[in-house]
Amino acid sequence: MKVITVTLNPALDREFIIEGFAVNAYHRIKTQDHMVMNPGGKGINVSMALAKLGVSSIAVGIIGGYTGRVLLTELNKVSPLISTSFVHIEEETRENIVIVDPVNHTMTSINSPGPRVDKKAVELLLKRYEIYLSRAEAVVLSGSLPQGLTGEIYGKMAKMAREKGRMVFFDMIDEYLTEALEICVPDVVKPDVRGSFTVLGERLESLEDYVEAAASLVKRGCKLVVISYEIKNDVVATQDGVWLISTDEKVEPENILGAGDAYVAAMVYKRLTGTSTSMLEIAKFGYAAALAKTKKLTKEMPEYEEINRALGSCTLERLR
Template sequence: MKVLTVTLNPALDREIFIDGFKVDKLHRVSSKEKMTLSPGGKGINVSLALAKLGIPSIATGFLGGYMGRILLEELRKASNLITTNFVFIKEETRENIAIIDEKSHTITEINSPGPEIEEKDIEHILRRYAMSLTRVEAVVISGSIPVNAPRDIYVKMVKMAKEKGVPAFMEVRDPYIITLYENDAMPDVIKPDFRASHTLLGKDLKTLEDFVSAGKELLKTGAKLAVLSYFIDKDVLVLDEASYIIGPTIEIDYSHLLGTGDTYVAGMVYKYLQGERDMLEIGKFGYVAALASTRTAEKELPSLDEIETFMQYFEIERVG
């Protein structure tokens, strides 16, 4: 097994394609192909993307109830390269809804908060996490945590990975990053989840300088690479020695951006597993993987050949 992915708050993803979507209006979906149901949550999405690239992974996290069982079955059907090791909880797994409007080029996302967990569930998952760490070369920890879970669970997970010498890749929102920062537990690769707001360590990022200096702050507590999404289709890659801005040379349909962050992380992990240790190359490959995943609106993941094709469609410039 190569990778362990952690999704503490997974979801069943429901994608609905509605052209000309408007609030406060009745919409009839034209065919069943325009409504899809798939396993989701950031870590699970990374497992799915890695499977498409031929990389086996263990997916762990919390699942519960009817939704949890559907998610597990769908995940098992998706690929034999994904081994499941979930902790089952009392409450129901959540459902995430994305309304994709290809006519207006918009995505409207509604993510529910998910279930509460019991104290014993935390102890249960940490022990299984420790066991799985002995079998993998990298760990991906992404997404939100259950509403009542202790905020320091990610701190514990990153520290356990570091103790075992397993590099950690994370994509999470700012409140979690603040806790990691305060506890000196930054993962090797950190990609702040900016979908709700461009805020890092509690500060709003506006200028390119803001992005670079916030990224450098993350490196001070242990990160080797910080990937900061810079206004939709560009990213700022912050490394110890320099910072770069990377962007596409082709036009991107913004309604095709669903799940690209997870493909980005999967791309970086893939490159690391191929033996690449230059963080800039790892960041570039992740960006191109994400770029390749924008070719369709559906959460359809790119193959290695498709990623290679997109290697010609980006530009990178040193910014600091």
């Protein structure tokens, strides 16, 4: 297992493809393949994307109740490259619902908060995590937290990983990121700005705000920072400067489910397989993976060849 992915608030994802979806209306789902149930939560998605790229990982976290057991059963079927170790609690793991409408090009998401996690479950998890760190090269800490946990847990886990010389990747909302950074600075960070448009407590409006936020995170010690700017542009910062990655290709907003996780997985893959690869190249490969993912309607992760094809349509513009 080369990579540990941490999913503290996993979800059983339910995707429904409904043409002409409208609120306050009766919808009948056409066929079985228009309703998909699969394991979810950012870390788990990263594990599934890594498996597509031939990288083995161990998915760890906290799951609960009947839904948690269904999730684990499904996850164990995905690939022999994914090992699991979840602490089980009694409260039910959440279910996330996504309604994709390919006619109106919309994606409606309903995400639940998740169970309350007690101190004992966290202690058990940290103990296991420490053991698994002995065999990993990189750790991905991403996604929402269940009730009862704060960003401190991410900081703590990052610190444990860094102390053992492991690479640390963050993909989380600003609330957790700000708290975690007080304890440990990761190697790579991709702040989740969906909905909040906030990084380090600052609201991002203009492109200059995004550039400033990315540069501030590099100044704090991150080697690579990626912030989504509008749907198909990303601001990328390294110690050598700040760039805008973009594409001329059309991106359908209803296909973006899991694209951020494909992005992180591809960056991990590139970092692990090409030690001499520049941080900018790593970000570009991640961007290409996200772009390749958007060619698929459901949360199916891209293959290496698909990512390579998408690389050809990525453009880089230096901003600073």
